Amino acid sequence: MRPAAGIRELTCRAVLGECPGMHDVWPDADVLLASRYRLITLLETGGMAQVWRATDELLDRPVAVKLPAGDTRAAHLAWREARLAARLSHPGIAAVHDYREAVRPDGSIAPFVVMELLSGETVAARLCDAGGPMPWGEAVSIAAAVAEALAAAHAAGVVHRDIKPGNVMLCPGGVKLLDFGISAAAGEPDDDETGASFGTPAYAAPERLDGKPAEPATDLYGLGVLLFEMVSGDPPYDVNTWEELAAAQAHGPTPLPATLPVRLRELITRCLDDNPARRPTAAQARRVLTRLVPSAPARLTIPLPKPPPTGHAKVLPAAPRTGSPVIRRVAVGVALAVTAVAFVAVINAVGGPDDSESAQPVLPTSPAVSPSSVLTEATPPPAPPQPTVTTSAPTTAAALTVEAALTRVQATVEAGEESGEIRPDVALDFKNLLRLIDPDADAGLNEKVDQLLRKVRQRQNEGNITDTRASLLRERLNDLRSASTP
Structure with a gap:
């Protein structure tokens, strides 16, 4: 007879809640992890982890438990995923509730991440069921929600690095971005020499293969691949191995359908640019996508701008019938x-x-x-023409929009890098910080400008940026601050 749950827990490891010997296969249904999370059903098995439906017996709620498989590196990635995802609080990002450790039957430690349990289907499943592309209007709505979630992640200094159809879930309440298993902090060096954290070949950005530090532009490449596959049915490089990817890249991507809107094709092409500096930011991509969203957006977790007017004039109350x-x-x-x-x-x-x-x-x-x-x-008789007075006023920072001023700062950094006035790694650090600035959001802009000004001064003192380029950068950054002031 199976012992009661309380007696069973007492006979197991008291702190971690594991019970070696009770199951031939571990983990298995009904195993209690950390004296709190009881496994119910295996939902998914991947190369690096298993995802279980479980019950949080302390709070009496359903959760998802992600148990990494493999060596110490998998355990380290689980810890990193929990720490980075815990920074994020956004309706378009699956929430992380907890990080714990359990004991396997052989005595080894098994870390696990407790996440929000979601219902729905992934974009990968939708495309598989449809057997081809989805309507471009639906694809744009989904991508707009993903871009909004990425903008929030990048603002918190987190780069996802694995944007693909299998990591975007279509839930009854909206679109959710999943799996921060190989995410990294923006600017963090990429020290993975094994390629285990490179993700799936068809969705990997070119700079990942070069070992460059993590940067938000990597996620925009993934967004471009996601959009490409949603509107065409296949990724731009439909490959399974790194060798196949290298051969396919030599011939260029598959062409996009010519029936797509021009602005959508242009956005996808920009996202897939081999040069990360030429890709849009997540905030810029979101603005383009929301303008393309049809009048009936599908499965969104974020409030989008109202769709463009259809041409129907507003009906006003009838005026009294006066006059001839x-x-x-x-x-x-x-x-x-x-x-x-x-x-x-x-x-x-x-x-x-x-x-x-x-x-x-x-x-x-x-x-x-x-x-x-x-x-x-x-029409009454026209008024006598007034003499035209032409004035020549110099362009000032106050006449700049925030977006235009930000573009000027980015161009100054890129020009300095190309001319050798800014060291490449310093330029990349500046560009990563600039990509975190959302021209549409006033909050935090002055703080980011102050941070950049401090970095310019510090790098100038270190000799990593010339005095001339540093002076020009300070001028451009002050223009950016002035443009944000009403």
Whole structure:
């Protein structure tokens, strides 16, 4: 007869809650980890870990338990994942609840991560079930949510490094970004000589293979691959090994479908650029994607801007019927003309299915009143022309937008790196910090500018940046601060 749970725990290791000898296979269903988490069902098995559905018996709630498989490095990655993911609190990122250690039957330590239990399907499963690409509107909605989650992670100094369809889950409440198992702090050196943390070949950014420090741009490459696969059915390099990837890259990626909107194709191409410095930031990608989101967004965990107007004018309460019939007809004609112009402007801004910008507007005419009659009957005589005064005012920092000022700082760093005025690793540090600045968010911008100014002074004193380039950078950073001040 199986002993009661309380007696069983007393006969096991009291602190860690493991019971060697009770199961031929470990871990198994009904095993109690750390005297708190009882395993229920194995959900997924991967090369580096198992994920179980479990019950937190202390708080009486369902959770997911991730048990790394393999050697000491797997255990270290589990600890890193818990620490980095614990920095993040965002509705589009699966939450990490706890990190503990259990004891295997052989006496070795098994670390595990306790996470939010999610229901739904991954993008990989959706594509597999569909047997091909998903509608581009749905893909854009999903990618917008992922970009928002990445912007939050990058702002906290965390780089995911494994963005792919299997790590994006479509839940009833929205899109969730999963698995920070090979994530790293921004700027952290990549000391993995085994390639165990490089991820899947088809989704790995080129700089990962060069051993460069972790940077947010790596996640934007992954976002580009994710978008590419969602809209075409396959990744740009549909390979399984590193050797196959090297051979495929020599021939270039598979072309994107020509039926996609131009702006979407341009964004994907920018994300897949081999040069990380030319990729957009997560915040910039989010802005482009939210403008492309159709009128019915799908499975989003973040509030998105309202979709572009459809051209329907707002209906106002009817005004009292005063004045002559001629004036009323003129007013109707003016309203129709204004509505037509607004409709054409919206069409030109939004674009059609192929996002073409070459179409010329065609204005409808009203049989009740012609444009000439509107001008002659409703428009008062024009005022005498005023003399034109041309002034030449110098461009100041106050005239810059935050985004334009930020772009100037980034260009100054890149130019300094190319000319040898900034040491390459110092330039990369500056660029990583600049990518964490969201032009749309005022909070924290001045603090980041102060941090960059301190770094410029420190690197100048160390001789890693020339006096001329340091002076120009300080000027550009002060312009950025001024642009953020109303």
